[in-house]
Amino acid sequence: MSRQTNLAAQTAFAQAVMEGDLDALDKVVAPGSIDHDPAPNQGAGPEGYKAMFTELRTAFPDLKVEVEHLLATDDELAFAYTISGTHRGQLMGHPPTGKRVSYRGMQISRFDGDGMLVERWGSSDELGMLRQLGLAAVAAPQP
Structure with missing residues (x-):
């Protein structure tokens, strides 16, 4: 598969998430x-x-994913991103706080010969997001 095909698939994935057209994920x-x-x-x-993205978009209806750094090979993409949004819906059993969050993550995606996502590895700073919402305690500095 080509880098351009994989970039197009990842772009379609991100667009589906941000626009809430999650059925479009079936195509990628x-x-x-x-x-x-x-x-x-x-x-x-x-x-x-x-x-997963239905829950996240319910909690953050103005969800935005911004890719800041991207590397591509013929079958993999690696990228760093920032997720931002305003907490306006229930999240993990917590009522909306109205607070705005911004947190970072990194991901590696592998695609098959048809440009379909077949594997993903990644991590985002969910603890940082929960702290910004006041839903997780910040540890006291150690002497």
């Missing part, structure tokens, strides 16, 4: 896609991503 995520670092209770394949 393989049915048996594996997320090596899934969100809690995230299922496999496109349905797992749809459920």
